[in-house]
Amino acid sequence: MDEGAGNRDDRDVHETDRRMREVVLLVRHHGEPESDVSAAYPNVTLRSRSSMTGRDGRRKRIVEVTGDEAEIPAFLDAFEAAESILEVEPLTEPGRPRVYVAVTVDATRWDSISERLSELGVHYRNGTTISAGWERWTLYLRPDESTATVRESLEAAGNETELVRDVGLGSVDAGGRLDALDLRERLTDRQREVLLLAVDRGFYGPDRTVSLDEIGAELGVTKTTAWEHLQRAEGKVMEALEGALRETPESEQNRESESTLSPESEREADASSESETEN
Template sequence: MREVVLLVRHHGEPESDISAAYPEVTLRSRSSLTGRAASRKRIIELSGPPEEITGFIEEFSAADPVHKVEPLSPLDRDRVFAALTFDATQWDSIAERLSELGVLYRSGTVIKRGWERWTLYLDADDDLAAVVDHLEEGGNETELRRDVELSDIHAPDQLDLTSLARELTARQTEVLTTAVEMGYYESNRDTSIEDVGEAVGVSRTTAWEHLNRAERKVMAEIHEFLEARQ
């Protein structure tokens, strides 16, 4: 049996499309579905800058298949839980597409920058190309990120630093690199955020904002990496 990781750009579906419009927000499915009729409900987690999460929820709530997005934790935090209720008859579910093919998959997908991350488990007679073709129906895009035999997995995966670097803007990279080089993260540091800002030619507030967003992205990627190993 093989473990396959696919990224799916699910065009036309609110989760994917709104995620693309709010690239700093990460959406994670945190529960199974309830309901047997058209109306279904599940818990989602949104992480990112509070103002971006608020905008995401407002647009998500206005999408046609969505009945309601009810925040379950304060919106002024960078991690918000919400109850999502939607019309399943108007929802093109990747999970259902996989189930139609009899493919095993890990529950609880992650969506970031418009791309849904799905981990599949394929038997020897499962045709990956057929799975991809089925997922790409309707104009969706897929990107293969991993394809390995389960028997060949002996050690923990390595963190994809190339992917991590792509998450950071040029200014965030500059500020974070400067902070590290100046010893900002040392336990006995004598470097302040003002020093970092002066070194890159921006104000203290601007330096803090760039560094804070860079740190959030780095920690989010590490969290996703650790979660995938569980």
């Protein structure tokens, strides 16, 4: 065997791996409860926490539901009332900001994004997050696979898509690092604005040089509204931090720097929340 040829083959494999891309898409999955009901309850977030099991048209998976504990029960009722949902079985006690449920769907009435991706031969990460009607999908594409083709296929089925990022796999942070892009996606524009203002004004400093009244006044909202936005933002930041701390980070050197695309989807939850609070 030609040792030089073997080395070249290895280099070719590594080069192909390096050119593989991680693509993050937001998908507005029209007509399906995980997207439509989520859009009606923007303060509730869904996360798939298990694989799909079952047969004969019945499929079940475990889902984590987080958000406003006063809204979660109504959200689950609306979710279970959808035609494609056969059962929503509570796995933890209700009345908390984080609950787990087992969701059974009628696969004959359920349009699956994962199946569409599989039909295209696209690899994807398990554990979709759905917030304010938008599903977050992480895909892994080979050099010969087109992001545009994937989006066109999903949109042809009546869905909307937004490209969040498209980067070389070699430049993706090692597992366990806090993904700043993911964190930005979790926060609405208003939550991010309130949180950054609180940090800038010293709200989290040892001497706390600003009050919630002052933060609210600067933003033109009431103290209660400012507190609600800040509380939700803090919860999402701590949740992301907890996930990062529970993972074991791997050392990674000489990371390549590549540009990212980060268009944000519109969030109407904050505007409606402020209107309700101040009325």
